[in-house]
Amino acid sequence: MSAKIARRFRGSSAGYLLIAPALIVTIVFLVIPMIVSGYWSLTHYNGIKPPQFVGLQNYVDVLTNPRFQRSFQNTIFFVVMGMAIGPLLGLGSAILLNDKLRLRALFRTSFFLPTMTSLIVVATIWKLMYADNGVINAVAATFGLPGHDWLNDPTLALPAVVVTAIWQGFGFETVVFLAALQAVPKEYYEAATVDGAGRWAKFRWVTLPGIRPTIVFVYVIGIIGSFQTFDQVFVMTNGGPIQATRTIVFDLVDRFNKLDIGGASAVAYILLVFLAVLSYAQLRLGEARD
């Protein structure tokens, strides 16, 4: 028997050796913390005294907490608004760019710039522009429009932060959709033309099915990213005014800073469940295509 096992494993040592660093890093810095976090979510723990097991109490507390509920609503608003507008703008401009246009390279480069820069940079610049006496209000004034203190107004702050996110994601969406459009075989369009298809029919029956995997990809990446919104809020509004821009991850970090580690871990697991459901939905959408 041992000879059989030895034969099976002969030449395998190189394989294990090569994956060892990746495996160790993943286990130590990802799997173990994840399990610990799951345990802490079932305890009262302030990081100093030993954790006390309380069952699902943290989940009940978090889900019934008005601040968390507000954070959750804000995050959903962020996801829905961002995803309703951003990818459509991206697809629209990709369709325009797909025609051979002069300056196409310039457009592509300029669209992509915000995607390259950190959210912190983007948020800092927009905070300056959104200021009460900032350039956005100044431009509005030249058109005779009233100014607003965008980031300090409880009804405007969240949409203002969403606009920043859409602005940052627009280039990525455009460039990804453009690549997808260019990968749709030209013969399909020619065949559709022969069959007498109009513009809309071609878009509906050739373009859309052709870029479907990319649409799923853009939405999944976008939704997962929006669910984790934190950086912009940290810089632009710090969750305010009166919790108007507080997000799920902001709530998590806030609990951590207040040493409610059990609660923060419960928030993390609620986020995990949401994202796992989304990933599963992506798999199903991908399967439905085949």
Added chain:
Amino acid sequence: MRSRRRNRVAKSGFLLLASFLMIVPFLWALSTSFKLPGDVFAYPPRFLPDPFTADNYRNITTLIPFPRYFLNSTIVTGTIVVLNVFFGTAAAYAFAKLKFPGRDAIFFLLLLTLMVPFQVNLIPLFKMMVELHKAIPPLGADTYFGLIAPSAVSVFGIFLMRGFLRSIPDEILESARMDGASEIRVLRSIVFPLAVPGMATLAIFTFLGAWNDFLWPLIVTSSEDMRTLPLGLALLARRNNSDWGTTMAGTIVTAAPMIIIFLLMQRRFIEGLTAGAVKDGG
């Protein structure tokens, strides 16, 4: 014919407006970084600084240790990129081209971890780093090790490289093995050279993620000396509300390396970032 031409003009007009809206905020930040404090909110807004001052850039080197942040970001990002490319390619080679028991099961379990958002690990990871720092002071929280180690290998990188390495023909590897080359030697003298384009894509992804990372540096560092650029900038932007000129100088210094590298390697960036999104052959 005429309507088609008008159509073209309208399209170009729309795209010009869109690229204007994408570029102008950066130009506004650049312009503000050269303005005196009193001119930042001048009405009507002035696009060219008048008078022109470099004081803001002096401030971010003397008042605020931006050079130190820059150094930290460079060390942390550089190390993370090198480790990811090296370990990621090695692991991807094993998953793509070597046979060993449990290979596919291990790979599948690794892929599952991609679903876990970083926030889930954040706090235990931080506690772990704090304990490590108490035990071994050069490691753990508030050290380069603490900033780098959790990002040393990414499963996404392995996944990306595995797809790439699968396209290397087995015959090349077999003939090297027949000549008596060890797996490590095959990796070094055949796989690495052939994998350079894939490694470049992986390096770009990793660079982008590490240079712009914020949440982990925010949590794991506590001393001014260990801050990275985005962290230093975020704290400056929050604290220093009145001094926008200096803050914008910090913005420019943080964004510039990324933008310059992007402009130099644009094609590779765009191809790399779109590679996963589009399946060839429709």
